[in-house]
Amino acid sequence: MKVDLSTPFGRLRLKNPIGTASGTFGYGLEFAEYLDLAALGAISVKGLSRRPCHGNPPPRICETDAGMLNAIGLQNVGVDAFLADKLPELARLGATVIANVWGDTEDDYVAVVERIGADRRIAAIEMNVSCPNVVKGGMIFGNNPDALAGLVKRIRAATRHPLIVKLSPNVTDIVASARAAVDAGADALSLINTLVGLAIDIERREPKIGFTTGGLSGPAIRPVALRMVWEVRTALPKVPIFGMGGIETVEHVVEFLIAGANAVQIGTANFRDPSLAGRLVKELSVWCADHGVARVSDLVGTLKTRPRPDHFFS
Amino acid sequence: MAVNESLRVLRTTHYDEQHYSLFLSAGSIGPATRPGHFAMIQAGEGLRPYLRRAFSIADVTTVAGVPALEFVVKVVGVGTAALARFAEGTPLPVLGPLGVPFPIDDLLPTDRVALVAGGIGLAPLVLLARTLAARGIAADLFYGGRNENDILKRPEFERFLGSHRCRYATDDGSLGRRGLVTDLFTHALAGGARYRRAYACGPLPMFRALTRLLADAELEGSFAMESEMACGFGVCLGCVVPMADGRFATICKEGPCVAPSRIDWTRL
Numbered sequence: 001m002k003v004d005l006s007t008p009f010g011r012l013r014l015k016n017p018i019g020t021a022s023g024t025f026g027y028g029l030e031f032a033e034y035l036d037l038a039a040l041g042a043i044s045v046k047g048l049s050r051r052p053c054h055g056n057p058p059p060r061i062c063e064t065d066a067g068m069l070n071a072i073g074l075q076n077v078g079v080d081a082f083l084a085d086k087l088p089e090l091a092r093l094g095a096t097v098i099a100n101v102w103g104d105t106e107d108d109y110v111a112v113v114e115r116i117g118a119d120r121r122i123a124a125i126e127m128n129v130s131c132p133n134v135v136k137g138g139m140i141f142g143n144n145p146d147a148l149a150g151l152v153k154r155i156r157a158a159t160r161h162p163l164i165v166k167l168s169p170n171v172t173d174i175v176a177s178a179r180a181a182v183d184a185g186a187d188a189l190s191l192i193n194t195l196v197g198l199a200i201d202i203e204r205r206e207p208k209i210g211f212t213t214g215g216l217s218g219p220a221i222r223p224v225a226l227r228m229v230w231e232v233r234t235a236l237p238k239v240p241i242f243g244m245g246g247i248e249t250v251e252h253v254v255e256f257l258i259a260g261a262n263a264v265q266i267g268t269a270n271f272r273d274p275s276l277a278g279r280l281v282k283e284l285s286v287w288c289a290d291h292g293v294a295r296v297s298d299l300v301g302t303l304k305t306r307p308r309p310d311h312f313f314s
Numbered sequence: 315m316a317v318n319e320s321l322r323v324l325r326t327t328h329y330d331e332q333h334y335s336l337f338l339s340a341g342s343i344g345p346a347t348r349p350g351h352f353a354m355i356q357a358g359e360g361l362r363p364y365l366r367r368a369f370s371i372a373d374v375t376t377v378a379g380v381p382a383l384e385f386v387v388k389v390v391g392v393g394t395a396a397l398a399r400f401a402e403g404t405p406l407p408v409l410g411p412l413g414v415p416f417p418i419d420d421l422l423p424t425d426r427v428a429l430v431a432g433g434i435g436l437a438p439l440v441l442l443a444r445t446l447a448a449r450g451i452a453a454d455l456f457y458g459g460r461n462e463n464d465i466l467k468r469p470e471f472e473r474f475l476g477s478h479r480c481r482y483a484t485d486d487g488s489l490g491r492r493g494l495v496t497d498l499f500t501h502a503l504a505g506g507a508r509y510r511r512a513y514a515c516g517p518l519p520m521f522r523a524l525t526r527l528l529a530d531a532e533l534e535g536s537f538a539m540e541s542e543m544a545c546g547f548g549v550c551l552g553c554v555v556p557m558a559d560g561r562f563a564t565i566c567k568e569g570p571c572v573a574p575s576r577i578d579w580t581r582l
């Protein structure tokens with residue numbers, strides 16, 4: 001059985017629904033020796049800022065049960081160095097590149113997307129409005145639907161690229177954030193970013209991470225991510241969604257598609273196995289064939305739920 | 315060029331409850347390995363440990379005629395405990411060789427170098443000692459541990475370097491001189507020993523003390539550094555140390571072998 005993996009995603013048509021998540025895939029080139037970048041649906045590069053950023057003092061990471069905490073502090077080479085030193089090679093290798101961007105202020109975000117301009121080598125812009133690891137910026141936009149809407153409007157006006165807003169899961173109502181972003185002009189959504197967590201060295205009575213708190217990622221967060229994708233899909237049936245959070249296997253990919261993601265991004269699992277994302281593309285094709293699914297997009301949002309009783313609150 | 319491949323467990327040799335050597339089939343990592351390189355090893359399929367763990371490639375050798383990588387491991391937690399328990403023949407995912415190796419290409423046959431090891435920091439120095447010996451470069455080993463049990467691979471070091479060139483220090487005096495490895499090294503320098511470069515691996519306090527010693531003696535160093543690592547190939551940016559130029563540098567990509575003068579020890 002010939003399986004069609006192509007994935008309509010708003011104005012884009014991805015080769016397949018397997019992408020890689022910002023901050024877990026470097027600038028893509030680091031993975032070129034472990035997989036074929038052109039075979040992936042999309043790669044989202046490390047969050048880019050107006051100027052290079054040194055990030056947080058170490059220790060920046062620690063392993064937790066079925067996952068890890070990180071507080072990298074968005075260290076990156078800056079948008080100029082990315083465009084000059086990384087993008088030409090990514091384009092030559094045939095990668096579908098998503099530029100993940102962030103800033104401390106609205107002006108910073110605008111500066112980054114203006115610098116990218118109409119560069120055709122970039123397929124879409126993904127705004128990180130949810131990084132929990134910088135003292136200023138990010139998190140304010142992620143936590144407050146009005147601030148988020150204001151920011152998205154300004155970026156929308158500053159770029160003609162497809163605009164993906166990556167939402168923070170550190171909110172009580174993910175649907176409110178999603179609506180605010182879409183109403184302000186977002187073409188698509190990515191969810192979820194990391195969940196704020198804390199790990200403690202009990203001998204020293206110190207946090208294991210220098211920044212005190214860090215972002216939790218990996219299999220530990222998958223049920224939360226799935227729930228949020230499903231909630232947003234239910235509330236906004238049309239918006240293209242990248243789902244992510246703890247994806248490690250083809251079954252996890254299928255889970256996210258059923259919950260309502262049009263495509264997924266592989267995150268922390270890239271650290272465990274740098275060849276994984278490439279293998280998942282092949283495995284997804286096999287899974288679909290084995291299950292009589294001719295087009296992978298037919299899986300999207302097919303979760304069959306039972307009606308909940310009125311008094312059920314969680 | 316690093317390789318992501320599956321290597322079979324060939325043998326596990328236990329020294330005591332805390333220390334062992336793990337021998338894996340060499341795969342295509344073996345021939346590409348230089349002294350100071352490391353590998354990321356996945357200890358099993360499960361979620362605990364979740365991430366791969368970093369280990370120096372201690373030696374490229376053979377086990378019953380089969381080309382092998384040797385890792386010398388100290389048990390400190392879940393991953394190092396799990397790695398000790400795999401049956402012969404078990405395939406383990408390994409990524410390597412990784413990082414910047416020790417700088418040795420510029421050494422001349424007339425040069426003399428120092429190798430300084432603290433505890434499990436012996437690991438990257440085994441292949442270094444073997445390589446230097448093969449090139450006929452004289453090397454003095456200064457190796458310290460808490461007690462005799464911490465001093466591993468002694469026969470190999472003494473075979474490669476000559477036993478008269480191997481000096482030991484232990485906290486309890488059970489082997490060699492009582493005291494710290496840096497005391498041994500200070501003593502040698504005071505006695506007139508001169509070196510082209512000092513290669514070192516050990517705990518942070520040893521690195522700090524050695525950095526001062528080297529600066530005072532105007533001696534070049536190369537330290538094999540450690541840091542918590544999630545990926546091992548420069549993408550997570552988790553393993554950084556502060557550098558003298560104000561940047562944070564990844565230990566996995568710009569290291570692990572770094573000149574101590576490049577690191578900002580006051581911020582570490």
Ligand SMILES: Cc1cc2nc3c(=O)[nH]c(=O)nc-3n(C[C@H](O)[C@H](O)[C@H](O)COP(=O)(O)OP(=O)(O)OC[C@H]3O[C@@H](n4cnc5c(N)ncnc54)[C@H](O)[C@@H]3O)c2cc1C
Pocket residue numbers: 063352363367368369370371372385386387388389390391392393394395434437438539540541542543570
């Ligand atoms: C480049 C490099 C080379 C290394 N070579 C060797 C080697 O040859 N032999 C060897 O025994 N060990 C080596 N290590 C250290 C080894 O990676 C850690 O001991 C191991 O990751 C601990 O895993 P665990 O699951 O047993 O411990 P965990 O349960 O994860 O942690 C136990 C304790 O170890 C500390 N720890 C965790 N990871 C590291 C780390 N990467 N470095 C230092 N401390 C850590 C934790 O903070 C904690 O206090 C090396 C580390 C690096 C970065």
Ligand SMILES: Cc1cc2nc3c(=O)[nH]c(=O)nc-3n(C[C@H](O)[C@H](O)[C@H](O)COP(=O)(O)O)c2cc1C
Pocket residue numbers: 021022023024046047070072074100127128131166192193194216217218219221244245246247265266267268269550
């Ligand atoms: C080390 C690390 C760095 C990250 N950096 C970024 C980043 O720069 N921008 C961003 O939008 N998300 C970043 N993320 C979040 C991931 O893209 C992803 O949303 C999250 O980790 C959940 O997916 P996972 O559980 O599969 O890792 C980072 C995650 C990790 C673990």
Ligand code: FES
Pocket residue numbers: 542543544545546547548549550551552553554564565566567
């Ligand atoms: S361990 Fe990931 S960048 Fe060094």
